[in-house]
Amino acid sequence: MLFTDLGLSEPILRAIAEEGYTSPTPIQAKSIPAVLKGGDLLAAAQTGTGKTAGFTLPILQRLSTIKPSSGKRLLRVLILTPTRELAAQVQESVVTYGKYTSLKSTVIFGGVGANPQIKAIAGGLDILVATPGRLLDLMSQKCVSLNDIEILVLDEADRMLDMGFLRDIKKILAALPKQRQNLLFSATFSTEIKALADGLLNSPALIEVARSNSANEAIAQLIHPVDRTKKHPLLAHLIQSNDWKQVLVFTRTKHGANKLVTQLEKDGITSMAIHGNKSQTARTKALADFKAGKLTALVATDIAARGIDIDQLPHVVNYDLPNVSEDYVHRIGRTGRAGSNGVAVSLVCIDEHQMLRDIEKLIKQKLPQEVITGFEPDPNAVAQPIQLRSQQHQQSRKPKTANGGAGRAPAKKAPAKRSSPPKRSFSR
Template identity: 90%
Template sequence: MLFTELGLSEPILRAIAEEGYTSPTPIQAKSIPAVLKGGDLLAAAQTGTGKTAGFTLPILQRLSSSKTSGGKRLLRVLILTPTRELAAQVQESVMTYGRYTDLKSTVIFGGVGANPQIKAIAAGLDILVATPGRLLDLMSQKCVSLDAVEILVLDEADRMLDMGFLRDIKKVLAALPKKRQNLLFSATFSDEIKSLADGLLNSPELIEVARSNSTNEAIAQLIHPVDRTKKQALLAHLIKGNDWKQVLVFTRTKHGANKLVTQLEKDGITCMAIHGNKSQSARTKALADFKAGKLTALVATDIAARGIDIDQLPHVVNFDLPNVSEDYVHRIGRTGRAGSNGVAVSLVCVDEHQMLRDIERLIKQKLPQEIIAGFEPDPNAVAQPIQLRSQQHQQSRKPSTQKPGGGNANSGRGKPAAKRSSPPKKSFSR
């Protein structure tokens, strides 16, 4: 199938073609016609499959073909995302593929000054991309009106729930017109997502691409058993011994990420950390340097890395296994994109054996294990308890005075495709 078969207008098709793309991914091929029909949509697909283009392209088409007559522009589309980086990249996608339309859009999120965002809204918009916290802030200041919104998008809805945004989402929903199109995109169809969908969507079309808990066959997965005290040395050994040039490393905590960066730098490995305690400028610089090849390793926590979009990322390392099994699938999904192969390595100590069993049960496969000479784990080692992230989630869902759109929203995914490589015909994968 080609984009020219999906009912998109010439200006949008021209922008797509100039980016070097001709064929939609499966989620795009299904969601674009569904959105164009005007009904509600509940869509699930793995990270990197093209969910962002699945809604930005048909939204641009719908707004272009039903322009409001005269007067000031009215805000007609609201796209909610859990994190700042994701919001910025969704906005980038809107601008890239809407550049030959006369539609106006902007993005708002916390962690930066609000005045430029307020001015952009006041100038008149068709599309607003926002994190929940900053949106509610500006709504309370009467700086943004949602009275004319025709289309609502909840992007990465599962992560928004994980981050405790449910109450904020409900406040936003209460300010929207009752008659509107609702699009809910998620990596998984959890019970919480189904509950949210039941209260939000009206007879939605259901789209699911691949099993929600499956892993990409293009990703080679490997477990290296090792003692907890030798993990850092083993990681340095793997990076330097295999001459890895670009490695995304996951840790369980922000403190663990900072500590690992310090240790790796002592081993001569260029690296930076990305997590919620880092400033917006620091996170942006770390990600840009990593994409540009100036850093060998980017060390990230789960929320910070959600949606990191890097073409042909060769290696992902789980320095710590995630407490929530589904996050393993999200983590390793950063590699093996756009038809390229990837390697996902997990360094597993005795503390994490139950986590590994849970992951293998979820993905329905036994992961191969390889012990590296010189890093053999102590067979008599005793497991130490690890605080489960689910306990932290329960605490985070209690009422809080912290504004979630500002301090800890950390990642994103934007353009719908891998950049052009060489063949003229290809599909895009973001």
């Protein structure tokens, strides 16, 4: 199948062709016709399968061919995302593939000044990409009206629920016209997602391009058993002995990310950390340098890395296994995108054996293990308890305090700054 077979107009096909693409991914091939029909949609797809283009392309098509009856420019599409990084990438997709249409869009999120965003909205828009917190802030200031919304998209809805945005989402839904098209995209069909869909969607088309909670088959997964105190030396050994040029490393905490960067730099491995405590300038530089190949290792926490989209990222390392098993799937999904191969390595100490069993149960497969010579784990080691949820993760699930890239923060506390990422690929 080709994009020319999907009913997209010449201006949109021209933009797609200029990016070097001719054939849609499976999620695009299924979702584009479904969205064009005008009905509701519930879609599950792993990261890296092209789901962002699966809704941006048909939305651009619908808006460019169906004009408002009033003849005026109206805000007709609202796309909600959980994080600033993902919001910026969705907006990038809208701009890239809508450049030969007359449609106008903007993105709003916290961590930056609101005045330019307010000015962009006041200038007239067709499409608004937003994180929930900043949108509610501007709605409370009467700076944005949702009265004419025709299409609502909830992107990565599972992550929005994980981060405690359900209350915010309900407030936004209450401000929307009842007659509209609803598109819900999620990496998994969890019980919570199904409950949200039941209350939001009207006889939706159902699309699932991969088994829920499954890992991408293009990703080679490997476990290296190691003592907790030898994780850093082992990581440095793997990077240097294998001549890895670009590796995304996940840690459990922000402090752990900072500490690991310091250790790797002493080993001569160029590294930077990205997490919620980093300034927006620092986050932007880290992402840009990593994508440009100036950094060997980008060390990230789960929430900070959500939405990172890098072409052909070859290696992902779980320095710490995630507290939440589903996050393992999201983490390794940073590699093996759009048909390319990737390697996901996990450094697992005795403290994390239960986490590993939970992950294997979730993805329904036993992960291969390889002990590296010189880094054999102590057979007499005793497991130490791990905090079930880091303070960061606990806070991210509380509706009243969850910032999570949305620009909302607890009272009397400044929101953590986050940045827009480098240019995204078509693979989302």
